[in-house]
Amino acid sequence: MDDIKMLADSVRSKFETLHPLSNGCCIYRVPQGWRCLHPNDYTPKMVSIGPLHHGNEELKAMExxxxxxxxxxLQRTNVSIEYFLTFIKVKEAELRNCYAETIAFNSDDFATMIFxxxxxxxxxxxxxxxxDFTTSDDCIYGKPRLIDQLIGDLWLLENQLPLFxxxxxxxxxxxxTYGDYxxxxxxxxxxxxxxxSGFPNFPIDKDLLDTKFSEAKHFLDLPRLCLQPPQSPAQIGFRGQKMPGAMELHQTGVKFNVGTSKNPFDITFDKGILKIPFVTIYDDTESFYRNVLAFERMHGYTRYLNDYIIIMxxxxxxxxxxxLLIQNGIVGLGNSERLSNFFLSLxxxxxxxxxxGYTKLVEDLRSYCKSPWHSWKANLRQNYFNTPWASISVAGAVILLVLTLIQTACSVIGL
Structure with missing residues (x-):
């Protein structure tokens, strides 16, 4: 019984070391199951920000x-290092609660790292x-110029500091300050x-930045807030239903237009016209999308990007x-095979x-495709009236057919 009591006390003692999860928790480590598929998309390559990658040997050059x-x-402010560190120590509990796991650093090391x-x-x-603040020994904005390589690290979910x-x-x-800097x-x-300049993956409405900045928990949260569409009634999923692709829609008469909305998620279909806001895909877009997806899921947000990727x-x-999407100016990318692979990978x-979020859109498109009338019109337009010469030929053939019928009718009447 003494052994059992000691074992029970050992279990109880572990409760005291548990990291308290608070409502302020907003920075997460990506689960290993997701990371192992695309580790480079979640791991900083040049600089560690915050505790989750601090001490990584491959990132020490930037320290x-x-x-x-x-x-x-510090040369521009009269605030001392001591005062900065004291200020951070006062905020230490709030800062630690922003992370979804226990940060093993002691108080001094944690404050120094945050500072x-x-x-x-x-x-x-x-x-x-x-x-003009740039100095001669700046390897980010100067020589060697590394700003383009560093930018991608600042969007990673595991590489965030709380904005507050x-x-x-x-x-x-x-x-x-020592001046009016x-x-x-x-x-x-x-x-x-x-x-x-650093965020070309989605066209963010600059006006929204003004209103959403104060709400953002960190830099990855800001584009998510700006891209959040107006709230709409929840829509039931469409499991088991086949969503037609762009070519199939085109063959049934659907027209593709670039949407005028500033929000890329605002895809609409009305009177045979599918409007999709323009989006450009860059080399680092896939990594950015994956980090936003991870944040959506782990933080319990509505999965706007998740549903957008499914529909696309x-x-x-x-x-x-x-x-077809590239030719219609909807996606800025020169390689159509890469485009399909991009979304299929995500x-x-x-x-x-x-x-x-797009259940009604899918249902409307499916209903449109089922109509024989739409398919017949599309076939006629695409195969017989696709060029002026083809239209003239068809018109000539129709006139010839009508004249032949008239001649035949006259011959019958004459008999």
């Missing part, structure tokens, strides 16, 4: 450059906003250029489908839930 940025930042990484990001945005600490540290630094500036303003994978199911990580 020295973080200190260079920190030194330059160095947060100031690195602030200085990075300041130099992007004002290039960046905002508060910048405001703290502004309170006592930061007059009229805010975290939103100095980082705003990034959404245009149906529309671009084959290279011929992709070619859909493996997109479950069809009991609710699906």
């Amino acid at each position: 020295e450059h973080k200190l260079r940025y920190l030194r330059c930042f 160095v990484d947060a100031i690195f990001l602030l200085e990075y945005f300041l130099r992007g906003f004002r290039r 600490i960046l905002n508060e540290l910048f405001d703290l630094a502004k309170a006592a 930061y007059e009229g500036l805010s975290l939103f303003r100095i980082s705003r250029w990034f959404w245009g 994978s149906y529309l671009a199911h084959t290279p011929e489908d992709g070619k 859909i493996k990580e997109c479950p069809m839930g009991t609710r699906f």
Whole structure:
């Protein structure tokens, strides 16, 4: 019995080390089952931000450059390192609660890591906003120029810092500067250029950035908020139903137009016209999509991107489908086979839930395709009236047929 009691006490003692999960939890480690399929899409290649990849040997080269940025930042403010660290320590519990797992660093190491990484990001945005801040030893904006390689690391789910600490540290630094370096500036303003130059994966409405920035939990959360469509009634999923691809829709008379909506998720179908907002696919788009998908699922958000990828994978199911979407100016990509592979690769990580945002759209398209009248009109237009010469030939054949019928009728009457 003594052995059992000791064993029970050992189990109870583990309760005390459990990391409390709070409502502020917003930064997660990607589950191994997802990571093993595409590890490079979730792992930083140049810089670690936050605790989850801190100490990675492959990223240590950037640690020295973080200190260079920190030194330059401190030269513009009268706020001491001691005061910054004390401020972060006051926020330590709130910061730790933003992560969905226990952070093993002790209090001093945790505060130091947050301080160095947060100031690195602030200085990075300041130099992007004002290039005169760039120094001769800057390997991000200077030589070697690594800004393009670094940008992708800042969108990774595991490589985030809570936005509130960046905002508060910048405001703290502004309170006592040696000059007017930061007059009229805010975290939103100095980082705003990034959404245009560093974030081409989705066209974000710049007006939405103003209203959504204060709501964002971190940088990956901001584009998700801006891309969130207006709330619509929940729609039942369409399991077991076949969604036609772009070529099949084209053959039944559906016309493809570039949608005028600024939100790429706003796909509509009305009177035989399917409107899809323009989207460009770049080399790093797949990695960005995967991180947003992981955040949607782990944070319990409505799966807007998940459903968008499902509908687009149906529309671009084959290279011929992709070619049609490219020709109609809907997707900015030169390789139609790559387009179909792009969505087919992503859909493996997109479950069809009991609710699906495009159920009505799919039902309307299926109903349109079932109509023989639409197929007949499309066949006539595509095969017989697709060029002016073809139209003239068909018209001539019809006139000849009518004249032949008249001649035959006259001959019969004459008999």
